[in-house]
Amino acid sequence: MKLYSIKHLNTLILILTGLIILSSPAHAVLEVEIKGGFQSANPIAIVPFSWSQGSSSAKSSIDIARIIRSDLARSGLFSPLKLNQLPERPALGGNINFERWKNTDAEQLVIGNITPVGQNLYEVKFQMLDIFSRKEMAAYRYTVKQQQLRRVAHQISDKIYEKLTHTHGAFDTLIAYVVVNNSGSGKKRTYTLAVADSDGFDEQVILKSQQPIMSPSWSPNGKRLAYVSFEKGRSIIYLQELKTGQRKVLAEFKGLNSAPAFSPDGKRLALTLSKDGNSEIYIMYIASGVLQRITRHYSIDTEPSWSPDGRNLIFTSDRAGKPQIYQIAVNQQGKAGNPRRLTFEGNYNSNASYSPDGKFITLITRVQGRYRVAIIELANGYLQVLTQSRLDESPSYAPNGKMILYATELRGRGILEAVAVDGSNSPQRLRVLSGDVREPAWSPFRSR
C-alpha cells in the first residue's frame, strides 16, 4: 500500500466500503455485478487458515481465508493472490521465509489459525505482516461459536481494510431490503422484508406478506427494525427484534402511519402520521408512546431523518408547491424551531438523509425528468448528482459514509446499486435472482 499515492488511496478507500453484496447463487439471494475493473488493486496474500488440535469432525466447512479474499477482491481495492501463487503456507507463529514472499506481488501477508476450544466453540487468530519490513501490522484473536465464523471473517476483512486505508471498514454490516415477486398473472404479489450479511449470504426473512412492506429503518444498535406493513389493509408501523422475531405495533393511528426513523439515541422515532388530517411529522417516544407533533401545515410533510447529533430533522415537504427538503430543530420537548428550506435547485427533491458525519445529505433529485441520487454539502448548499439512472429511490449511506446504496430500475427490474460518495466509481449493481429488490437500508456498524 505504501506504493500508492494519496490520491490513489482516496479512491481505494471510497470504493472499498461499498461492496458489500457478493454472490454465490447457491447461498446468496443477492448477486453482485462489479462493473469495470480497478487497476490499482493492491496485491495481498491471504494464506488459508490452519486448523490445530481438532478432530476432523470438529472442523467447520467455513473457509475464513476465502471469505476474506472475496471481501477484499470484491472491493476492487485489493487483489488477493491465488492459492497457487502462494510460495508457502506458513502456520501462525511458525517460520516465514520472507525472501520467497518478496518474489510475489504481495505487500502484506495474512496468516491465521483456528482451534476448536470446546463444544461448538472456536478460537480464531490472525496476524498481518508487512512482507518488506517483516513487521507485524495487526494481530487479533476471537473466540466464537461455529455459526459466527463467517462473521469473524468479515471482521478480519474490516481489520485489514482499516489498517491499510485508515477508514472504518463496512464488511461486517447488514443490509435490509424488500423483495417483490409478481406471480405470473401479475395480480398476486409477495413482499419479503429481509436482512442479509454484507456479502449477500445468510439472508434472514423478517416478514413475508401478500401486502406491501415499506420503509425498513435500523435502530442505532442494529438489533431492531421498524417498518411499515400493510398486512391489515393499511399502513401500520411495526418494531421487530431481529434476534427473536418478536414484534409490536408502534403506530396504528387513523390514516397513514409511515416513514419511521430512529433517533440517534434509539429512544425516539420520527414518523409521518395523517391522523390530524394530512401527512405531518411527529416524534414518538418508543417506550411510552408519547407523541410530539413537529410540523403543522396543510401540505405533505414526510420522510423525516435525524441529524447524527439528534438536534435536527430533515424532511420532505411540498409546502412551496413541489417537494423540497426542509430542516427543523428538535429537542427532547419536540419542535425547537421553524422549518428552513434546504433545497432550491430543481423542482423535485425528496427522501433526504444525513451522512454519518452530518456534513452532507443524500437525497433524490429530479434532473430533466429523471430521478437521481445526489448529495448536498450542507456548509455551502452545493448539490452533486451521483448517478445516471432515471428511477432512483431510497438512498442509504454506508455507516462509514463512503458509499450510498439505493434502489433503481434496470431493464424493467428493480435492483440495488451502490455508488461512491465522490462519484469516483461506477455503481455496483446488486440484484435479486428473481423479482424486484428495493428499499435498501444499510445497517449501522455492528457492536463487536
Add this chain to the structure above:
Amino acid sequence: MNKLLKTLPILLMIIPLLFLGACSSTSEDDTNKADVEDRTGATGQNGEAYEGQTGGYNGSAMGDGAAMNGQSYSGDPLSDPNSPLSVRTIYFDYDSSQISTEGQSALNAHAEFLSLNPEQVLTIEGHTDERGTREYNLSLGERRAQAVADFLMASGVPAQQMKVTSFGEEKPVALDHNESAWQLNRRVELIY
C-alpha cells in the same frame, strides 16, 4: 382492468346521459329520498322504484338530462356494467390530486348512490406512479384519496360512509416503466 380501460371513454361519454337512471336505480324502498346535490343540472333524482328490465339505458334521448322513468335495472347497480357506478377508478395527473371533469361526473354518481344507500361503505384507495420517492408517494396517494372523499362529502356523503387509505406506489396496476403505465397507476380506486 384493460377491458375497463377500453370501455372507459365510452362510459365517460354516457355518464351524463345515464346519470339519473343510475342514481335512482338503487333502492327498493321508496322512502329513501336522500338529499342529493345534483351537479349535472339534471332533474328528477327522486329515487323512483322500478322493476324489471336490465340494461334499459338507451341513452341518447336523455342527453339533456331528462328524468328516466322506470327504464331501469333491477339487479344490484354495483354489478351492472352499464351503470356509471361501474366507473371505479379516477385518474390523476402527475403529482396532482386535482379531480378531472370526467372524474367528477363519475363521483357524482357514487355520491348519489352512497346517499341513497347509507349502509354502504366506500373504501377510497389512493395510488401513485412509481416516480419519486415511496413515502412521499404514500402521502400523495392519501391526498388523492382525500380529495375524492372531500368531493363526495361536499356532495352530501357522510364521512362515516367512507374509508380513506393509500398504497402510494406500492400497488401498480401496470408494471411497465413508462408514461402509458404511469398514467394508469396514478389513480384512486373506489371499492365497495
